Amino acid sequence: AARGHVKIVEVSPRDGLQNEARVVPTATKLELVRRLVAAGATCVEAGAFVSPKWVPQMADSPQILQQIAQQRGVSYPFLVPNDKGLAALLDIAGPRGSAPGQTDEIAIFTAATDAFARANTNCSVAESLERLAPVTQRALDAGLRVRGYVSVVGGCPYQGDVDPAHVGAVAKALLDMGCYEVSLGDTVGVATPAAMLAVLNECTRHAPVERFAAHCHDTFGTGLANVLACVDAGVRTVDAAVAGLGGCPYSPGATGNIDTESVVYALHESGYSTGFDLAALARIGGWISEEIGRPNGSSAGRALLAR
Numbered sequence: 001a002a003r004g005h006v007k008i009v010e011v012s013p014r015d016g017l018q019n020e021a022r023v024v025p026t027a028t029k030l031e032l033v034r035r036l037v038a039a040g041a042t043c044v045e046a047g048a049f050v051s052p053k054w055v056p057q058m059a060d061s062p063q064i065l066q067q068i069a070q071q072r073g074v075s076y077p078f079l080v081p082n083d084k085g086l087a088a089l090l091d092i093a094g095p096r097g098s099a100p101g102q103t104d105e106i107a108i109f110t111a112a113t114d115a116f117a118r119a120n121t122n123c124s125v126a127e128s129l130e131r132l133a134p135v136t137q138r139a140l141d142a143g144l145r146v147r148g149y150v151s152v153v154g155g156c157p158y159q160g161d162v163d164p165a166h167v168g169a170v171a172k173a174l175l176d177m178g179c180y181e182v183s184l185g186d187t188v189g190v191a192t193p194a195a196m197l198a199v200l201n202e203c204t205r206h207a208p209v210e211r212f213a214a215h216c217h218d219t220f221g222t223g224l225a226n227v228l229a230c231v232d233a234g235v236r237t238v239d240a241a242v243a244g245l246g247g248c249p250y251s252p253g254a255t256g257n258i259d260t261e262s263v264v265y266a267l268h269e270s271g272y273s274t275g276f277d278l279a280a281l282a283r284i285g286g287w288i289s290e291e292i293g294r295p296n297g298s299s300a301g302r303a304l305l306a307r
């Protein structure tokens with residue numbers, strides 16, 4: 001399209017489903033991943049090798065990794081919090097290129113505040129960076145790409161305001177470690193476009209804008225505006241979840257991720273390509289909402305399904 005391509009990282013199987021109270025069957029998760037790829041997704045965050053004591057909903061991630069029918073040209077990153085998670089993943093994944101059960105990418109995560117890092121991973125930000133450096137090195141040595149997340153960049157449920165310059169420093173630490181990209185997470189969904197741009201400005205003091213992704217939640221209804229402001233500023237990777245699934249277990253009250261349907265609709269209408277078939281995406285949103293017994297959280301999706 002005239003204005004170029006925006007890569008969407010579909011995070012619904014992980015960030016979307018990690019917070020569901022009732023267990024989502026492994027087969028449903030696999031079908032969600034399959035349908036998203038069939039609708040044009042080239043990157044689907046498919047699960048998390050985290051402690052099942054902390055996030056029981058992701059306990060079947062090893063089975064997911066084993067059973068995904070991998071498509072050429074599609075990445076299926078999994079979240080990894082520590083050595084134990086990486087070892088479990090590598091046990092299944094084996095050397096890169098050995099199918100089935102391979103992934104070419106993991107995602108590591110830390111936060112902009114110590115309070116959130118403690119709630120989410122039981123350690124401070126500095127400790128988490130220390131823990132993640134050898135994990136990243138080992139993953140790189142195994143041929144995996146490593147994506148980094150900084151959570152609560154727009155505000156913290158425990159600590160309140162977040163200094164954008166501090167976000168920049170944490171993002172730089174992840175890039176220095178070897179992450180090819182850092183996703184800036186407004187986990188609580190409180191940021192405004194101006195706030196996201198302030199964060200982005202600090203981050204791009206350390207690396208070009210191509211190295212950053214926008215990961216917005218829609219708690220206060222600013223998610224899509226935030227995404228579009230970031231794209232206007234040069235961001236070309238956006239995280240989103242079909243049907244607006246999600247919410248972080250350690251971010252009380254935060255609602256779902258920005259829905260992929262509205263992001264794709266707005267980008268296509270603005271002259272960007274995403275590779276997604278919007279109508280197919282809307283049908284997936286309707287289907288998964290029914291499967292997990294939730295109202296469809298995408299206004300664009302509901303509108304498309306009503307046509």
Ligand code: HMG
Nearest residue numbers: 049050051054081084085120121122149151185186187248
């Ligand atoms: P801990 O309790 O300090 O760690 O948790 P531990 O080493 O003492 O382990 C506790 C138990 O978990 C032990 O079992 C370990 O073996 C086990 P026990 O000995 O008691 O039987 N364990 C594991 N099991 C499987 N896989 C592992 C693993 N590690 C330990 N990898 C830890 C520390 C980091 C493990 C824990 O806090 C954790 O798993 N946290 C993950 C929380 C999480 O997944 N949060 C959601 C994702 S982040 C997010 O949503 C934000 C994001 O979307 C961006 C945004 O929205 O802004 C990324």
Ligand code: MG
Nearest residue numbers: 015185187257
């Ligand atoms: Mg999230």
